[in-house]
Amino acid sequence: MNKNVTVQVCMGTGGMAAGGAEVLAAFESLMKEKDIPAEFRRECSLHKVGCRGLCAKDVLVDIIVDGTRTTYQYIKPDMVQRIIDEHITGGNPVAEWQVADDYHKFHEKQVKVVLSDCGTIDPEDIDSYRGAEGYQAIRKVFTSMSPEEVIEVMKKSGLRGRGGAGFPTGVKWEACRKASGDQKYIICNADEGDPGAFMDRAVIEGNPHAVIEGMVIGAYAIGASKGYVYIRAEYPLAVERLTIAIKAARECGFLGENIFDTGFAFDIKIKLGAGAFVCGEETALIASIEGQRGMPRAKPPFPVHNGLWGRPTVINNVETLANIPYIIKRGPEWFSAYGTEKSKGTKVFALTGKVKNTGLIEVPMGITLREIIYDIGGGIENNKKLKAVQTGGPSGGCITDEMLDINVDYESLARVGSIVGSGGMIVLDEDDCMVNVAKYFLNFTRDESCGKCVPCRIGTKRLLEILDRITKGLGREGDIELLEKLSGDIKSASLCGLGQTAPNPVLSTIKYFREEYEAHIREKKCPSKACRDLLTYSILKDFCVGCGACMRACPAAAITGEKKKPHTINDEACIKCGSCFDVCKFKAVNRE
Amino acid sequence: MMMKITIDGKSIEVPQGTTVLEAARMLDIAIPTLCHHPKLTPFGGCRLCIVEIKGIPRPVTSCTTPASEGMEVTTSTPRIKDLRKTVLELILSDHPNDCMVCERAGDCTLQEMAYAYGIRENRFAGERRIYTKRDGNPFLERDMEKCILCGRCVKVCDEVQGVGAIDFTYRGFQSKICPPYEEDLDCEFCGQCVAVCPTGALAGKMWSHKGRQKGVREVDTICSYCGTGCNITLHVKGNEVIRVTSREDTWNEGWLCVKGRFGYQFINNPDRLAKPLIKRDGKFEEASWDETLEYVGKRLNEIKASHGPDAIGGLSSARCTNEENYAFQKMLRAGVGTNNVDHCARL
Amino acid sequence: MASLAAIFGSGAMTNSIREIEGMEVIFIIGSNTKETHPVIANRMIKAYRKGAKIIVADPRRVPMVRFADVFMSLKPGTDIALLNGIAHVILKEGLHNEEFIGEKTEGFEEWKKSVEEYTPEKVERITGVAKKDIVKAARLYGGSRKAGIFYTMGITQHTCGSDNVRAIANLATLTGNIGRESTGVNPLRGQNNVQGASDAGCMPNVYPGYQLVENPEVQAKFEGAWGVPLSPKAGLKATEMIPAAHEGTLKALYIMGENPVITDPNTHHTVEALKKLDFLVVQDIFLTETAALADVVLPSTCFAEKDGTFANTERKVQRVRKAVEPPGEARSDLSIILEVAQRLGYPMKYTSPEEVLLEFGQVWQNLAGITYQRIEKEGIQWPCTDREHPGTQYLFKGGFPKGKVPFSPVSYTPPAEVVSDEYPFILTTGRNLYQYHSGSMTRRVDAIESHAGEPYVELNPSDGERLGIGDGEEIRVASRRGDIKIKARITQRVSSGTVFIPMHYREAAANVITNDALDKKVKIPEYKVCAVQVSK
Structure with a gap:
């Protein structure tokens, strides 16, 4: 019989959605029920852990027996019995349920700093974090470093803000430290709002204490006694775990009146955001904490001089803060060994879209896009052709298949008109229409504009209207130029980052896929066959066997025909939903 | 601390905290604005006041940017003018072009800007916000289709009036300024918002179709309600006061209250006394001035003769002018010979 | 105003409205400034935005209370006790202006004895204002040398109105908060001229x-x-x-x-x-x-x-x-x-x-x-004594016309009419925001009439509940002199035991029931306090 067994069940949002809680419960009850000797049970521990990235294969379960880790995928509660019987008590792992090569390949090229403890520690147990050297960084800071030394380490590490803009963290801290004010604040920006992005959520759900520890170090460096975590109310699990973590940290004396007996006082409050994308913009975020409508204001003055309640304030993103304890513990040189000349360390991305292994990844800065998509991501789904990668979400741009060897870092992506952004990475294939992609993002920014400044409020609406008419076959000659002109003006004249970057998806898709726009406008065709209004469906007489499947599937009763004779589609009644195309087994429906 | 700043080649020293816009105005350099109001905190929403500052790649709004030592500003490059034109076109693309019937035509900053920039065609024509519900309050017409969301009304209501009856609601293109839950406005009705609105979105309901600029005279005078003595301007068409405003350059800074701004209708009230009345057998009869004045003189002289001057008293009015009050007490003291004269200070 | 003239030598607002925004402390007593002098209230709000502290003393929760650091809801007619209580605390805490008292006043020692009995405890019993608020107000007003007092008819329309004014003047004299920019005593005039x-x-x-x-x-x-x-x-x-x-x-x-x-x-x-x-x-x-x-x-x-x-x-x-x-x-x-x-x-x-x-x-x-x-x-x-004279922004810059300012001991006397079993409520009257005085002008403005055209009596919810009177219900308010029928407005603005009727409405004229008892010196009627009964 095995001596020492640890069971780790993935209980991030992905794991929970796949049934992680039920799997954990199954382990719990079966281990109790089973005739397992008491002394063994004592050695055996069950843990919920955060996301380890490959959410597509949830529920992932790790069984560590005497230090040997076995990872299972797609685990359901009814599979637990067999794992206990064969593996835990029997000593023979269940081979067919174990993860395969792709799981290992997914991790091979990743370098985990921020996520290093995600998926191995129990986020709801402070001792679990402490067991993994947690809170050693603040011990080091409080017992042996001056605030200036902390700032110096940050500057030396080359850490830049992971929220999107990439401003050097040490420089920001230094500016705030030097700003005069009777009260200073540090705010953790956890208002992650890019569509498809879930980096910050996973970090807080998987390792909330790293964020807290980062904040305490930041507070010490700038001289803040109060901190806020501004987090979306739509992240209930993250909020719950963060609340537990803050309470535990307070009980252990890592937060509160007299941290490490230095007399330094610092505490953290959680402020729930109502899910407005613009509240990720720091001045809007501040307004929201102050109880105002979340609308940005002009900078300067910058928050480091005039922030929350008019006091000097540092706002750092979740991932930035989670990096900090590791940098302090392992040294700036260790950190800056990863990455490129100007972009140091690692970056977490939410890899989504038409890639095989979707999920959360952490890679060293400077890795190529090709490595991310083909090595980590496992290539394109259904062996379709890659068309482009959209990075930086609604503020970003697209990168074409020809540029796959580009290094993923702040400068290189900026050079081709995209951005690292907060870490959204959406892979597009040949079925994706680029006009539609631009329209999708503009629809998002149009909705999320706060309405304060004219170019963003009305400009994004007009961009969307023009894109919309192009995808409907109503585009006019000159529309592309008008899009370019208006986009440029919106970028120049908007108040905040939202408006200043909102046209990027339009400009970037025009830049690399102008011919797709032209096809929509001149030929009234969508080359990717994605724009419904530009499609025509017809039935190929030679292939149709008259089975009637399309007729039954058509919601508009646009298909007529006798049994066993070729059917026809009435163009005027057709709503172009594509149901007939999908249902036909004989490839008799033609779409063009 | 003073800062030296150069705008369009002209230099000026300004105190710390002065914005680029304020500095430009000190130099008589015109920068167009819609959302800026000198008595409210800067907003930076309309983007018309953008300028170029040496060393900053992106145009910045002059209304929000504090001047700093050595700053070099250019207010009107072709690029800036072009951006302003785009912004104006965008605003106008979401604005009902009904200046023909708009209450504020001729007194509308947006109209003036469109004129100055010669905007006739609109490259960005598209959907407009349509609001069919009318605010039922009796004082303020709130036509939110004409609102350009400059935020002045929101700021004046909060910062100056301390009421906060309205705020931004919804997001993006659908953003709208309204009272909580979009109910009818129920506030102090000071009309400060109307005074600062740069378009026809806000107007007095009682102004409706009474007259705009043509044939309207403006007469500066003093409000006749409380003792604050606010400066007001009566807008007169024919022999009717059709609107009351207050100039911003007087001590009350253009602020008024509901009575001062909207309480003028009594002037033209049909109940106004238009002829002298003499009561005969318990009923009033109209009489000529001569007859009435003779009668008053006769009766007062009789009473003075039979009962002495102190049997007569006079009450003057805090609503009359200094001159009238002076003359009134002089009439009683010197004309009648009594000090029985008082007014309502105690009431 | 006559009383103020007797003390300082001139009976007008000593500061100008513009100076309000420079004040550190604004003490409003017996003035519903936001409704009766709205544009002056705007200046006070401007001062507030710049950091000024505002003290409000009023029987009603008037709108300026929103901006107040201290709100003292005193029983109608107890102003002297409150003002003397504040003076008591200022003296006790040594916040008075000894230099000013020594150079520019007379009668200090005698007056000082007169306020000795007005301990916060006693004043709390008389006025109903919590001890801590009296102390807080005293510290704010006494702790500033740029403090202005503002009052209107809430101070003067009492049988003790002229003594109320004296008590106010004593406070300003005690702290030397007069005769300089942005500090003084400011009666706000109710009518345009x-x-x-x-x-x-x-x-x-x-x-x-x-x-x-x-x-x-x-x-x-x-x-x-x-x-x-x-x-x-x-x-x-x-x-x-x-x-x-x-x-x-x-x-x-x-x-x-x-x-x-x-x-x-x-x-x-x-x-x-x-x-x-x-x-x-x-x-x-x-x-x-x-x-x-x-x-x-x-x-x-x-x-x-x-x-x-x-x-x-x-x-x-x-x-x-x-x-x-x-x-x-x-x-x-x-x-x-x-x-x-x-x-x-x-x-x-x-x-x-x-x-x-x-x-x-x-x-x-x-x-x-x-x-x-x-x-x-x-x-x-004014004063503007010759054609070159620029006019006078604030009074008493060069001293007081009568030389020294006298301290005048005043003691609290209950109003002419106090509540009884038969008339258990105190009625206080005044204006509302929309109407003006007898209404001969504003009641002829359609918009104002449609918004505020109906008379009402303000009644505290607890009194309403006790008497079974609901919001909008027509009730009878009667005094020893007469009675009127009027709609009840249930509101927290008045405290329990007090009712308020705006004076503007002839169809329910408040003055049918008010007391014509006069101040003994200046003959102002006691509009602000009379005893009434309220019934369905």
Whole structure:
């Protein structure tokens, strides 16, 4: 019989959605029920852990027996019995349920700093974090470093803000430290709002204490006694775990009146955001904490001089803060060994879209896009052709298949008109229409504009209207130029980052896929066959066997025909939903 | 601390905290604005006041940017003018072009800007916000289709009036300024918002179709309600006061209250006394001035003769002018010979 | 205002409105500034935005309370106790201004003894204001040397009104918060030209410029100026004329632009008195309730139909301009007065209103420098003693006209009428934001009428519940003098045991029930306190 067994069940949002809680419960009850000797049970521990990235294969379960880790995928509660019987008590792992090569390949090229403890520690147990050297960084800071030394380490590490803009963290801290004010604040920006992005959520759900520890170090460096975590109310699990973590940290004396007996006082409050994308913009975020409508204001003055309640304030993103304890513990040189000349360390991305292994990844800065998509991501789904990668979400741009060897870092992506952004990475294939992609993002920014400044409020609406008419076959000659002109003006004249970057998806898709726009406008065709209004469906007489499947599937009763004779589609009644195309087994429906 | 700043080649020293816009105005350099109001905190929403500052790649709004030592500003490059034109076109693309019937035509900053920039065609024509519900309050017409969301009304209501009856609601293109839950406005009705609105979105309901600029005279005078003595301007068409405003350059800074701004209708009230009345057998009869004045003189002289001057008293009015009050007490003291004269200070 | 004049030597607002924004502490007592002087409230809010602390003392939760650091909800009529209590704390905590007291005041030691008994504990019992709030207010006001006091009729319309004013003056004197920029004592005038009417001598005991009727030198001066012998004895105050008419000693009354039937206390008594007159002339723009009782009604002009000047609450003489022609044959008040004077055998030859003002300036030095041309753009604050004088932003810069400022001991006396089992509620009256005074102007504005056209009585929810009275229900409010039917407005604005009725509505005229008891010195009626019963 095995001596020492640890069971780790993935209980991030992905794991929970796949049934992680039920799997954990199954382990719990079966281990109790089973005739397992008491002394063994004592050695055996069950843990919920955060996301380890490959959410597509949830529920992932790790069984560590005497230090040997076995990872299972797609685990359901009814599979637990067999794992206990064969593996835990029997000593023979269940081979067919174990993860395969792709799981290992997914991790091979990743370098985990921020996520290093995600998926191995129990986020709801402070001792679990402490067991993994947690809170050693603040011990080091409080017992042996001056605030200036902390700032110096940050500057030396080359850490830049992971929220999107990439401003050097040490420089920001230094500016705030030097700003005069009777009260200073540090705010953790956890208002992650890019569509498809879930980096910050996973970090807080998987390792909330790293964020807290980062904040305490930041507070010490700038001289803040109060901190806020501004987090979306739509992240209930993250909020719950963060609340537990803050309470535990307070009980252990890592937060509160007299941290490490230095007399330094610092505490953290959680402020729930109502899910407005613009509240990720720091001045809007501040307004929201102050109880105002979340609308940005002009900078300067910058928050480091005039922030929350008019006091000097540092706002750092979740991932930035989670990096900090590791940098302090392992040294700036260790950190800056990863990455490129100007972009140091690692970056977490939410890899989504038409890639095989979707999920959360952490890679060293400077890795190529090709490595991310083909090595980590496992290539394109259904062996379709890659068309482009959209990075930086609604503020970003697209990168074409020809540029796959580009290094993923702040400068290189900026050079081709995209951005690292907060870490959204959406892979597009040949079925994706680029006009539609631009329209999708503009629809998002149009909705999320706060309405304060004219170019963003009305400009994004007009961009969307023009894109919309192009995808409907109503585009006019000159529309592309008008899009370019208006986009440029919106970028120049908007108040905040939202408006200043909102046209990027339009400009970037025009830049690399102008011919797709032209096809929509001149030929009234969508080359990717994605724009419904530009499609025509017809039935190929030679292939149709008259089975009637399309007729039954058509919601508009646009298909007529006798049994066993070729059917026809009435163009005027057709709503172009594509149901007939999908249902036909004989490839008799033609779409063009 | 003073800062030296150069705008369009002209230099000026300004105190710390002065914005680029304020500095430009000190130099008589015109920068167009819609959302800026000198008595409210800067907003930076309309983007018309953008300028170029040496060393900053992106145009910045002059209304929000504090001047700093050595700053070099250019207010009107072709690029800036072009951006302003785009912004104006965008605003106008979401604005009902009904200046023909708009209450504020001729007194509308947006109209003036469109004129100055010669905007006739609109490259960005598209959907407009349509609001069919009318605010039922009796004082303020709130036509939110004409609102350009400059935020002045929101700021004046909060910062100056301390009421906060309205705020931004919804997001993006659908953003709208309204009272909580979009109910009818129920506030102090000071009309400060109307005074600062740069378009026809806000107007007095009682102004409706009474007259705009043509044939309207403006007469500066003093409000006749409380003792604050606010400066007001009566807008007169024919022999009717059709609107009351207050100039911003007087001590009350253009602020008024509901009575001062909207309480003028009594002037033209049909109940106004238009002829002298003499009561005969318990009923009033109209009489000529001569007859009435003779009668008053006769009766007062009789009473003075039979009962002495102190049997007569006079009450003057805090609503009359200094001159009238002076003359009134002089009439009683010197004309009648009594000090029985008082007014309502105690009431 | 007369009481204030007795203390400082001048009875007007000592600061100007603009200075409010420079104040560190604003102490508002007995003034619903946000509703009765809204634009002055705007200045206070501006000061608040700059960091000023605001203290409000009022029986009602008036709108300015929103901006207040301290709100003292005192029982109506207990102002003296509260003010003395604040003075007590200031003394006890050593926040008084010894230098100012030593150099510029007299009677300090005696007065100091008079406030010794007003401990916070005792004052809490009398006023109902929590001890800690009294202390907090004292520390704020006493701790600042840029503090202004503001009051209106909530202070003066009491039988002890002049003592209330003295208690206020004592506070300012104690802290030296007077005679400098942005600190002073500021009675806010309720009507557009009360200041001007007082300045012009429309008071029975003084000639224009507050020059005493009973001073023979003054009398000689005016006899010289006006060319006729003048009466050596002071006349009747407005509030004495009505009883005199009732008694039959006053036979004729000439009322210009006033409506005492609505604005005087105890309406029934006022109507009876006016009916007893041999001859009543009313000169007005509407056939008011008072005009209806007249023998002769003279149609006159409103402010928009005449030229002249008003003096506002900060002593600023401002230009009024004619904008429209009066209706029908209505004539300006000045031209009517000249016609009547002519027929009284005393012709006054003025060819323009400005000539009147210039003569006014000749008999009163403080206006000597003001001409229409000088106030074309902006008014000038008196004193303005010659044509070069820029006017006076705040009073007593160079000292006090009477030399030293006296401390005057005042003690708390209960109001003339106190609650009883039969009349268990205190009624207090005043204005609301939308209507004005007797309503003869505002009640003819459609928008105002549709928004605030109905009389109401404010009643605390707990009282409403106890009496089974719901919001909007018609109830009866009665005093020893009369009763009215009026709709209840259930609101936290009034505290339990107090009811409030706005004075504007003739159909439920508050003054049918108010008490005509007068202040013993200045004869202001006690509008702010009377005992009433409230029933369904």
